[in-house]
Amino acid sequence: MPAIATTHSLNDYRKLVISNYRDQLRNSSAKSIEFSYTHRSKPYQYSIQLSKISCNYGGHRYWWLCPKCNQRTSTLYYAGLYVCRHCIGANYGSQLQQPIDRIYSKLNAIRAHMGWQVGVIHGIGERPKGMHAKTYNRLLKEYEHLEQKIIGAHYATT
Ligand SMILES: [Zn+2]
Known part of the structure; x- marks a missing residue:
């Protein structure tokens, strides 16, 4: 998997979508989620920070903070590390936001x-x-x- 995106589709990347974790996070005060896996026989162990945002109409929701640029995002893409779509490749401009x-x-x-x-x-x-x-x-x-x-x-x- 290239570190810099050469395709024009983010669908080629494995995704980490925050909404899949929302139930798990609902009653917790977790500030991060731990990840541990092996990629190309290199072990990765790190935690991804979460951002908890209150909603106007009660409750709150979680966002990922990209491990690389610290931007808030709902989806991270797998490139060895999980990173936001901006970090996955310089080819992705704001038109793909x-x-x-x-x-x-x-x-x-x-x-x-x-x-x-x-x-x-x-x-x-x-x-x-x-x-x-x-x-x-x-x-x-x-x-x-x-x-x-x-x-x-x-x-x-x-
Ligand atoms: Zn990023």
């Missing part, structure tokens, strides 16, 4: 613009000083729209 991640990026961009805590989807903050109410309302509306999409995607995939 999954929609959910693009939504997260937009959402985080709004949060950053507003001066709110980045990396969470809950908690709408105050209008920043110096921002017009009109701008704030427009961003807020867009934010809520994106948030709904994420929540919708969550229920569609689990």
Whole structure:
């Protein structure tokens, strides 16, 4: 298996999908999951960190943190180590980002613009000083729209 992707399909890689672990994680406070296996007669033993995100409408959900770049992702791909699709090969640009991640990026961009805590989807903050109410309302509306999409995607995939 090449370390750098030469195909145009991520389907060629073995996947680790976080939703397969959700039941197991539901009542735990695990911060990582241990992996131990052999790849090309080299032993691998490491843990993959988890990110636990609260949802607006109660509960929370887990994400992987890519062992290489530490980005939050729902799916890791096997290339000796399990890594996110960005790390699996430089050939994969943002056009291959999954929609959910693009939504997260937009959402985080709004949060950053507003001066709110980045990396969470809950908690709408105050209008920043110096921002017009009109701008704030427009961003807020867009934010809520994106948030709904994420929540919708969550229920569609689990
Ligand atoms: Zn990565």
